Amino acid sequence: MAMSMTMQRRAVKGVGNIWLLIMVLWTAIPFYWMVATSLKYDREIYGFDATLFPQQPTLANYATIFYDTPYLLFLRNSIIVAVGSTLLSMIIACLGAYAIARLKFPGRALLARGLVFTYLVPTSLLFIPMFAMMSALHLTDTLHGLTIAYLGFDVPFCTWLLMGYFYSIPVELEEAGLVDGCNRVGVLLRIVLPLALPALVVVTFFSFTHAWNEFLYAHVFTSSDRVRTITTGLANFVTEDVFFWGPLMASTVVSALPPVLMFLLLQRWVVQGLTLGGVKG
Amino acid sequence: MVTSAPTSIRLPSPPSVDVREKRFANFLLRDATLGYLFLAPALLVIVGLVAYPFANAIVMTFQEKTAGAPGRFIGLANYRELLANEAFLRTVFNTAVYTGFGVGLKFFFGLSMALVLNQERRWNNLFRSFLLIPWAIPTVISALNWRWIYDDASGLINNVLVRLNLVEETISWLSDPNLAMISVIVVVIWQGTPFFTMSFLAGLQAIPKELYEAAEIDGASVVQQFRYITLPRLQPIFITAIMLSAILTSASIQFVYILTNGGPADRTQIFPTLAYNLALGGAQRLGMGATVSLFFFPLLVVLIIFLTRRMLRERED
Numbered sequence: 001m002a003m004s005m006t007m008q009r010r011a012v013k014g015v016g017n018i019w020l021l022i023m024v025l026w027t028a029i030p031f032y033w034m035v036a037t038s039l040k041y042d043r044e045i046y047g048f049d050a051t052l053f054p055q056q057p058t059l060a061n062y063a064t065i066f067y068d069t070p071y072l073l074f075l076r077n078s079i080i081v082a083v084g085s086t087l088l089s090m091i092i093a094c095l096g097a098y099a100i101a102r103l104k105f106p107g108r109a110l111l112a113r114g115l116v117f118t119y120l121v122p123t124s125l126l127f128i129p130m131f132a133m134m135s136a137l138h139l140t141d142t143l144h145g146l147t148i149a150y151l152g153f154d155v156p157f158c159t160w161l162l163m164g165y166f167y168s169i170p171v172e173l174e175e176a177g178l179v180d181g182c183n184r185v186g187v188l189l190r191i192v193l194p195l196a197l198p199a200l201v202v203v204t205f206f207s208f209t210h211a212w213n214e215f216l217y218a219h220v221f222t223s224s225d226r227v228r229t230i231t232t233g234l235a236n237f238v239t240e241d242v243f244f245w246g247p248l249m250a251s252t253v254v255s256a257l258p259p260v261l262m263f264l265l266l267q268r269w270v271v272q273g274l275t276l277g278g279v280k281g
Numbered sequence: 282m283v284t285s286a287p288t289s290i291r292l293p294s295p296p297s298v299d300v301r302e303k304r305f306a307n308f309l310l311r312d313a314t315l316g317y318l319f320l321a322p323a324l325l326v327i328v329g330l331v332a333y334p335f336a337n338a339i340v341m342t343f344q345e346k347t348a349g350a351p352g353r354f355i356g357l358a359n360y361r362e363l364l365a366n367e368a369f370l371r372t373v374f375n376t377a378v379y380t381g382f383g384v385g386l387k388f389f390f391g392l393s394m395a396l397v398l399n400q401e402r403r404w405n406n407l408f409r410s411f412l413l414i415p416w417a418i419p420t421v422i423s424a425l426n427w428r429w430i431y432d433d434a435s436g437l438i439n440n441v442l443v444r445l446n447l448v449e450e451t452i453s454w455l456s457d458p459n460l461a462m463i464s465v466i467v468v469v470i471w472q473g474t475p476f477f478t479m480s481f482l483a484g485l486q487a488i489p490k491e492l493y494e495a496a497e498i499d500g501a502s503v504v505q506q507f508r509y510i511t512l513p514r515l516q517p518i519f520i521t522a523i524m525l526s527a528i529l530t531s532a533s534i535q536f537v538y539i540l541t542n543g544g545p546a547d548r549t550q551i552f553p554t555l556a557y558n559l560a561l562g563g564a565q566r567l568g569m570g571a572t573v574s575l576f577f578f579p580l581l582v583v584l585i586i587f588l589t590r591r592m593l594r595e596r597e598d
Contacts, residue, residue: 008503016397020408023394027412030471033437034426046435052444096323103316111320116589118331120525122532124553125578128560128571129337130330135348152330155323164596184315213419215535216553220561231421235539238425245429252422263417264410271413271479 038062038250045246061250070225071251074233077143078255081218081229082211084147089154089207090200096155097162098188102174112163119156123216126152131220140221146229149217154207161206161273165199166192202273205266209259230255341571348565359572368547369555369573376551376577378462380531383469384523387530390470391477391522396511398478399485409482416475424539427468431455431540455541458548465540465549469530477522484518485511521595524588528581552577 003011039057043049065071100108100115123130130149131140139145169192177187193200212230219232228236234255237248263270342359344352363369398409415423430437431454439451454464488510496506534553537543543550543558552573560570 003502005497012503013400016400017402019393020397020402023390023397023412024408026471027415029437030423030426030430031414033430037429050435050440052437052440092322092326095319099316099319103312103319105313105316108316111324113589113593114327115323116592117585118327120528120585120588121331121335122528122581124532124534124556125338125574125581126331126334128556128567128574129334129341131561132341132346132348132567133334133337149330151326155326156331159323167596184312209417213421215419215421215538216557220557231419234425235421238428238539245432245435248425249429252425256418256422259419260414260417263414267410267413271483 034249034252037245038253040246042246061246064247065251065254069247070233073225074228074230077227078212078229080143081147081150082208085150085154085211086204086207088147089151089158090203092151092155093158093162093203094193096159097166098192100159101163101166115156115160119153119160123153127216127220130217134221141223141227143227146218146221146227149221150211150214154210158203158207161203162196162199165196169195198269201266202269205262205270206273209262212259338571338575341568342575344568346568348567352568359569362569363572363576368550371547372550372552372555375462375549376531379466379551380527382466383473383530384526386466386470387473387477387526388523390474392481394474394478395481395485398482413475413479415472416479418472420472420533420535421539423472424468424536427471428455428540431464456545458545461541461545461549465536468536468540473526473530476526480518480522481515484515488514521588521591524584528584
């Protein structure tokens, strides 16, 4: 027997709310455990007296990572690499995207296709020859080497995203600029880029977080703490069998904050950009 | 007012320096020149950091090569050795299971989450933001966090199980051969679901409300509406998201590397970790590692070409 529409709606709503509750818990519990562990003393973390809720909350683990481990150094390295690769890829991508979107020259359709193709090639296919190449060029174990390596993903991806936005800017605006005596470079700087500001924000978000989150290249191309970024630095804490979960969880909390805050702040634009390009699925 | 055209006729003279400079400037500002000039840095990056290493990887599969030394051509020996190797065959199987279940379950959870978040509800924006956070967290961080959740002695799961007297001995989630793969896939789902949620939610919001209203007047049930309106409308997004996720899931090394590093007894070994372990974990067999990475590249190429086409077409619409 068919239910009435109102009953169906109510049923769907009820099931939806229950499922939402389950999904919220499923998402929240790992976060809770991470934060809770970071606020506990060791006696509450291990053994028979381990607790589910911190009884005596402490910031001792946070003090440990900043004073007794190279964590601050990892943080600095991550910032340098992320800012460097973001700036470089931004400049290169703006120029390239504008050329493909607006300038007429033979081969540009092919290049557009090549860009998508390039950023879809996973780094796990490239890291071995890249390692050989970086070693030969003496770029391993340097921050600038890592910064350059990240361009291999950032540039095609950002160019692809920006291209889409540049297409959406009315070409008449640029023609007006050209008539008024601006040249192409002037048009790009004074008309297109200001209009594409939301796109530039999204592109900044993606290349920054990419560098911040990247693991494989960072892990393969570095071998000393001096140049390790957060991801490889923390992974190394574990593989070296130095199991100190309190400080480790404190450092994961701190490391997750910048990308999460950026995401929450820019969410609307990021989701839009993601549906255009798609990363990290 | 109309001014008369100048009547004086100048004799052609050799171009002055000034004119030549201007011509050069014009040449520089022509679309084609400027186009190639603007694209040069991007092209350099693509060739140097993707195309060249990629070509190099293909060459390496025919070589015996260690880091720092030039490779020695050995024909198809790497391929032959892999096909005879049981660990490799297990890796093929594992990667298929890992990718298939990983992507399939992410799809299921992502779609259900998107449908729920598309309902009208107070605080919905807040729920949406919160449910998407795992996507923004660095993958390594999630992996480390879950490794601690799974911990044999003091992890959250065992802690709770023991407290509730559900088990007599703690469970080794990551080192039990029968549980390791499932445990790793759970983490993949936790991290990867939001990507599907975001994609599908955008698709759901683009479906005109009138369609549902019309269907309701015609007496279509909620299930029928889902079957005949929602699913067909989302189908293009389904395909793009699944292909993208299949490429990224099968190629990402972090979860397995940090949670189990391929163990126990290769039960969770997938292509990226096997390639890494062969090329950089001790023996330094770069050629062998490259061969593992590229073994299923033909399959990947088909996926990538298909996806490239779709994405370009979607862009044009």
